[in-house]
Amino acid sequence: MNTPQEPRRILILTPWVPFPVSGACQQDRFSGMQQMKALGHEISVIAKIHHFQDATGARNAFEKAGIPLTLVKHPRHPWKLLFRKFFSILKNPALLDGAALEYTDPAYERVVIDTLKQFKPDLVWMEYSSHWPVLRLLKKYGIPMIVKSSLHEPQNCIDEHGGSLLSRLKSLPKHPGERIAARESDLILAISPDEEKYYASLGAKKTGVMPLRGLSKCFVRKHHERKEILDVVFLSSNYNMGHNRDALDFLLTKIVPIVRKKLAGKIRFHLTGKKFPKQYEYLLGPDVLTTGYIEDLSAFLFTMDAALCPWISGTGMQQKVFEPLCRSLPLLTTKTAGYPFVNGKEVLLCTTPEEFVDGLSELFDPVRRNELACNAYDKAFSMFSEDAVKRLFTKALKDASASKQIPTGGKELV
Secondary structure (H helix, E strand, O other), X not given: OXXXXXXXXXXXXXXXXXXXXXOHHHHHHHXXXXXXXXOOOEEEEEEEEOOOOOHHHHHHHHHHOOOXXXXXXXXXXXXXXXXXXXXHHHHOHHHHOHHXXXXXXXXXXXXXXXXXXXXXXXXXXXXXXXXXXXXXXXXXXXXXXXXXXXXXXXXXXXXXXXXXXXXXXXXXXXXXXXXXXXXXXXXXXXXXXXXXXXXXXXXXXXXXXXXXXXXXXXXXXXXXXXXXXXXXXXXXXXXOOHHHHHHHHHHHHHHHHHHHXXXXXXXXXXXXXXXXXXXXXXXXXXXXXXXXXXXOHHHHHHOOOEEEEOOOOOOOOOHHHHHHHHOOXXXXXXXXXXXXXXXXXXXXXXXXXXXXXXXXXXXXXXXXXHHHHHHHHHHHHHHHOHHHHHHXXXXXXXXXOOOOOOXXXXXXXX
């Protein structure tokens, strides 16, 4: 019996080009491309670009990394495409999701098909489930297709906009889109074990898990010493994102008041991220500091003693929760998206404000901090390290190509 081999050439379709490589999303996608190259695969990337992005800078960055890049302008007037695709939308209301509709743009479709014919890929890799229209566009070519989901799109649409009626209406066409991505791809990769169950429930042919690939570059060992005042970080990239605002509100209005009563003068919070909401500025003080954007996050986090990251809303795999685990910081959070971190051994899982404060009280003992940090680092490394992610990637290629005989060109990690 012949064993299916890995694809040799991989065409990557990604949303807006991941440049500059600053946030978790950009780091995730760009790291994934680098990991594919490191495994010996020949890749070619097609990405959308917004009018405000630096096209020259993006091309130079990709050229430096040895990654061929084709940029397609993001439509500035989506209503024109909406009008043009009116009858297609009537046939398939899932196209009311603007995030998916943009991939039916004839200009984009031409670039994809032309690249497909010239590059002759063995596999097509699509970042984000909103690429589902391309699954149907390319189905006739018989090439294995993998969809790499970043999050549960319908629920994220609701969470990021405060659960408003409008956000719930906007989420409706995303449900059938997710179902199409799950059922019509050869493999759909969820970003967490919890969301893998979601895609399986939609009737996916095959499912797998691919964590945030940028975490592979975050591993740092740290030894914790005794301190009178603990420096505790709350990680956020920016506060325009609904899940970051929800977590911030919980921290400042529920946890901090109890800390100021029970642990007065013993905890100093550091709130990272751009665009701090002005309505919370009155709650700041010597014990609650904002940092804004931090250029060298690795160096900054090395000065911290713990991380506190409530998970109040939002889907996917929030980097503010998982990065501290890779950087040897004891973590207090609400959940870990199905990744098997053991409460009390590798992480402190908390639901109520009182539980968060009790968890902080535990961390004054440096032995306890080192125990949690070391255990969490080891568990995280086993799942999120470069080698771990490459193994997942190699397995994904084999699973997606299982029904087709494809010549090998990459080198499997041993």
